[in-house]
Amino acid sequence: MTDTVSIAAQGHVRIVTLNRPEKLNAVTPEMAERLIAAVNEFNTDDDARCIILTGAGEKAFCAGSDIRTLDNYSTPWNFRNRPDYCDALRGLTKPIIAAVNGYAFGGGLETAMTCDIRIASENASFAAPEIKLGWIGGGGMAAHLSHAVGPSNAALMIMTGDPIDAQTALAWGLVSRVVPRERLLDEAMTVATAIAARAPIAAETAKVNLRAAYGMSIEDAITYERDLQTICFATEDAAEGRAAFKEKRSPNFKRR
Incomplete structure (x- = not known):
């Protein structure tokens, strides 16, 4: 630069x-x-x-x-x-x-x-x-x-x-x-x-979701959000978040 x-x-x-x-x-x-x-x-x-x-x-x-x-x-x-x-x-x-x-x-x-x-x-x-x-x-x-x-x-x-x-x-x-x-x-x-410190894929997906919601009806926005939630839920980081919650420790997110 x-x-x-x-x-x-x-x-x-x-x-x-x-x-x-x-x-x-x-x-x-x-x-x-x-x-x-x-x-x-x-x-x-x-x-x-x-x-x-x-x-x-x-x-x-x-x-x-x-x-x-x-x-x-x-x-x-x-x-x-x-x-x-x-x-x-x-x-x-x-x-x-x-x-x-x-x-x-x-x-x-x-x-x-x-x-x-x-x-x-x-x-x-x-x-x-x-x-x-x-x-x-x-x-x-x-x-x-x-x-x-x-x-x-x-x-x-x-x-x-x-x-x-x-x-x-x-x-x-x-x-x-x-x-x-x-x-x-x-x-x-x-x-x-x-x-x-949050799950990187979830943070990036939240950004996509917020921007998409600008131009959608409330029904379409909720459907789209639920689809994005499902994608995030399937990541390794989401599994790590659930495991960390159960084990009462801080999660180690790796953007996977």
Whole structure:
């Protein structure tokens, strides 16, 4: 990985840091390619069980795409088909936590919403400011935001482009927790470590199940969930979980 996207390992947790703080961690095409490569690596690494995504510095999680690079696309069609970091993160099969340490604007907000869990620092703020520049988001802004905060609040954010603070994001359900900035990574690591200690196949299946439920009727969602439960129940890890429960010990999950 280049300096602008760094990766650190702590046990079964991988910490991905967007490392361009002087530009509010705005994503360049090169950084998007690095994120795509990281997702491919994590998806095939059985030792990686949970990912944390954060930004370097004290001001920003991610300010979205670097606007200075957008005129480099020769046509709008090439812009539309560019390698996209939100698309890459949607392809991640492992649970991922966004540790939002400041501005999450535009594509940065979309990036955070692509993550399964969002934890924010007290100085975090969230915005869909594209309308102020003459366009709208294209990385899942409307779909994710309307699911997260409801259609009226989503419309307020998308149609005004104005930011909301961390406490508003918490009240609206956009984030799960708000903590002091100095505790943010510790809090994210606590949650990630807990997830990494669970049965990995079950955690990955839970992610699939949650995403599928968005677009299903309640009846179809329950049927699909029951099928996924049956698949998990047949794994070696599920047998280990039952044995550990009977023997009153901690399970040793091996992703089998």
